[in-house]
Amino acid sequence: MLFKTHSAAVFGVDAYLVEVEVDVGPGQSGYFNVVGLPDIAVKESRERVKAALKNCGFDYPGHQSVTVNLAPADIRKEGSAFDLPMALSLLGCQGTFFGKALGDYVFLGELSLDGTVRSVRGALSAAIAARDRRIRNVVVPEANAREAAVVEGIHVFAVKSLPQAADLVNSPESFAPTRVDTQKMLSDAGAYPVDLRDVRGQQSAKRALEIACAGGHNILFIGPPGAGKTMLAKRIPTILPPMSLDEAIETTRIHSVAGVLEDSRGLVGTRPYRSPHHTISDAGLIGGGAVPRPGEVSLGHNGVLFLDELPEFQRNVLEVLRQPLEDGVVSIARAALSVSFPARFMLAAAMNPCPCGFFGDPTRDCHCSPTQIQRYISKISGPLLDRIDIHIEVPAVKYKELREGNAAEPSASVRERVIAARAIQLERFKGERKIYANSQMPPKLLRKHCEISAEGEKLLESAIQKLGLSARAHDRILKVARTIADLDSASAIEPRHLSEAIQYRTLDRTYWA
Ligand SMILES: [Zn+2]
Numbered sequence: 001m002l003f004k005t006h007s008a009a010v011f012g013v014d015a016y017l018v019e020v021e022v023d024v025g026p027g028q029s030g031y032f033n034v035v036g037l038p039d040i041a042v043k044e045s046r047e048r049v050k051a052a053l054k055n056c057g058f059d060y061p062g063h064q065s066v067t068v069n070l071a072p073a074d075i076r077k078e079g080s081a082f083d084l085p086m087a088l089s090l091l092g093c094q095g096t097f098f099g100k101a102l103g104d105y106v107f108l109g110e111l112s113l114d115g116t117v118r119s120v121r122g123a124l125s126a127a128i129a130a131r132d133r134r135i136r137n138v139v140v141p142e143a144n145a146r147e148a149a150v151v152e153g154i155h156v157f158a159v160k161s162l163p164q165a166a167d168l169v170n171s172p173e174s175f176a177p178t179r180v181d182t183q184k185m186l187s188d189a190g191a192y193p194v195d196l197r198d199v200r201g202q203q204s205a206k207r208a209l210e211i212a213c214a215g216g217h218n219i220l221f222i223g224p225p226g227a228g229k230t231m232l233a234k235r236i237p238t239i240l241p242p243m244s245l246d247e248a249i250e251t252t253r254i255h256s257v258a259g260v261l262e263d264s265r266g267l268v269g270t271r272p273y274r275s276p277h278h279t280i281s282d283a284g285l286i287g288g289g290a291v292p293r294p295g296e297v298s299l300g301h302n303g304v305l306f307l308d309e310l311p312e313f314q315r316n317v318l319e320v321l322r323q324p325l326e327d328g329v330v331s332i333a334r335a336a337l338s339v340s341f342p343a344r345f346m347l348a349a350a351m352n353p354c355p356c357g358f359f360g361d362p363t364r365d366c367h368c369s370p371t372q373i374q375r376y377i378s379k380i381s382g383p384l385l386d387r388i389d390i391h392i393e394v395p396a397v398k399y400k401e402l403r404e405g406n407a408a409e410p411s412a413s414v415r416e417r418v419i420a421a422r423a424i425q426l427e428r429f430k431g432e433r434k435i436y437a438n439s440q441m442p443p444k445l446l447r448k449h450c451e452i453s454a455e456g457e458k459l460l461e462s463a464i465q466k467l468g469l470s471a472r473a474h475d476r477i478l479k480v481a482r483t484i485a486d487l488d489s490a491s492a493i494e495p496r497h498l499s500e501a502i503q504y505r506t507l508d509r510t511y512w513a
Contacts, residue, residue: 001025003092005102006135007070007085008126009077012339013253013294015125017106017133019071020082022089027065036070039078039291048080048111049087056115056162059094066090078291081120084109084139087162088169097169105137106130107165108144115162119143122257124249127151137172139165145178146266147256150185150249180266186248189269192238196411199231201397206232208392208504210414213239214421215483216437218325218347218387220310222506223394224357224364229350230275232394233306236348237271238411240304241419247302250342254301258294272303274345278312282320292332292339297324300345310349311379318384321347325387328434347388351380361396377507382472389439389476391506421486438482443475450478456495463502473508477501 002023008015018036032046053060068086070077085107092102108126109117123144130138131154138156140148145158155177159165168175196206205221209232212219221229243251251268255261261268276285276296287295297305307313324330328344354373358364368376422437428449429435435442441449452460460477463469469477478493481501485493 001093003089003102005085005089005092006106006130007082007108008106008122008129009075009081010079010122010125010257010291011075011337012292013125013257013341015122015129015257016075017129017135018077018082019069020085020089020107021069021071022086022093023067023069024061024064024090024093029063029065031065032068033066034068034070036068036073037076038070038082039076041080042070042077042082045080045083045086045111048083048113049090051113052083052111052115052162053087053090055113058091058096058162058166060090061094076291079121080110080118081108081122081126083111084117084159084162084165087111088165091166096166100169102169104135105139105169106135107139109139109141109159109165111162117141117159117161117165121259122253123148124150124253124256127154127156128253130154139168146180146185147252147261149178149180150182150252150267182245182267185265185267186243186245186269189248189265189267190242192235192270192411194235195238196235196414197408199228199235199408202228202232202394205392205394206409206414208390209236210239210418211480211483211487211504212236212346212348212390214418214487215389215425215480216346216439217389217480217483218439219349219390219392220385220388220507221348221350221392221394222353223350224352224361224396227394227396229394230306230308233275233304233308233348233350234273235411236304236306236346237273239414239418240271240346241415241422243269243271243302251302254294254298254342258299260299270303272300273306274300274304275306275308278307278309280313280317282314282317285317286320286324286330286343287332287339287341290334292334292341294341295330297321297330297343297345298341301342303345305345305347307347307349310351311376315379315381318381322383322387325384349388350394353393360393363396385507386472386476389480390504391508392504393506417487420489421483424486424489438479438486441479441482446475446478450482450493452478452481452493452498453495456493456498459495459498460502463499467502468508469502469505470508473505477505480504 004021007018119141123140124147127148142158149156274296324343330343331340353359354368355376359366481493481497484497
């Protein structure tokens with residue numbers, strides 16, 4: 001007796017449909033084989049499926065031979081989501097469904113030994129794959145129902161247990177599909193627990209942050225421990241424009257296939273903030289594994305990647321950041337396959353000014369030698385530094401500022417200015433492919449949109465010569481000046497915009513000269 005249904009497997013951020021065929025027939029008693037490139041978790045399905053069937057009071061054809069084929073057979077199958085379709089197909093083989101066909105269903109779910117259906121990775125991508133193949137019904141674990149139901153044009157059914165899934169197949173009319181209001185989900189999930197108002201003082205750092213967000217510029221904070229660099233970075237998402245539904249779905253898919261989506265949310269509605277520790281491996285940062293899973297750069301897609309204590313990261317780890325910073329995507333090559341994950345994020349980084357942390361601090365003594373400081377700073381490679389437009393000093397907060405009663409500006413009003421500046425840029429780059437913000441301008445567009453007056457030219461030239469700014473600083477300054485002018489609603493870059501932009505090259509000025 002042969003029975004077929006569908007499931008789905010994750011590949012990159014996409015899922016593809018897998019046909020689950022189960023054959024039960026005469027042969028060796030107790031034989032249960034899974035073919036079609038299963039990994040270890042899939043092979044272990046045998047034990048879970050057997051136990052779940054028995055513990056739920058179903059018959060298991062123990063005196064016969066069972067063969068499961070997962071097709072297409074040439075792609076490696078990973079994970080435990082095939083448990084549920086295998087168990088249901090075994091029931092189908094035994095006539096439980098009175099000859100009903102399950103060709104119009106996709107099933108996903110891991111079974112525990114007592115028949116409870118557990119959550120799986122990638123339910124949203126699986127639902128998209130089902131819709132694309134015009135399969136109408138997608139049956140998922142309860143914890144995954146909201147994320148899958150975001151996909152329109154299909155029926156998503158949530159099940160808690162194997163018997164409930166069997167009931168659903170027998171009498172679908174008594175089950176209601178899960179419905180969600182995606183716009184409401186997005187607005188419900190769109191609130192941040194933190195606000196820029198929480199940060200006392202640090203006016204110039206906040207200004208730099210606003211400029212960074214307005215032009216999509218990467219930013220580096222330099223300051224002693226405890227000055228509030230992390231607090232500032234955590235609040236970057238709160239002043240970036242709100243996520244669109246498309247962005248939210250993109251980000252949710254990545255979090256879902258990585259297995260880090262919170263069950264209750266169903267949709268990632270706030271811009272992600274990822275802050276991996278400096279001991280992270282390159283695979284952890286850009287993604288990896290036998291069947292590759294997304295790394296931190298992809299989990300930060302459409303949000304912020306914050307690297308605290310930047311010089312402490314392994315050099316090879318920082319080097320792998322260059323591709324996503326350049327292309328907004330990471331490719332992971334494996335012997336038989338290559339996977340790409342989206343990775344468009346804003347990079348924020350922080351560092352102490354010297355190994356002890358107090359270089360330049362008027363209240364504390366720094367005991368580091370110039371050589372020690374130079375060695376510390378030079379751990380950050382030039383090419384990485386080249387991709388960070390804004391460097392800003394974050395000094396220790398003065399006691400007076402901490403005690404000040406007047407409230408700081410809330411994120412919401414800073415965000416309004418950021419949105420207005422972004423609107424100008426969207427208009428500016430309307431005809432360009434994949435360019436949305438000033439930070440992304442290639443040299444050709446830089447020349448077109450960053451013209452400066454003779455006076456500005458003189459200012460920039462003298463800054464580069466007198467302050468000893470490196471040559472790499474030149475283009476960065478122009479891009480940042482363009483953003484400052486946009487925040488000012490000025491169509492031309494004026495000398496004052498340039499002089500502010502020049503200030504944001506601390507590292508070129510202080511250390512690299
Ligand atoms: Zn020091």
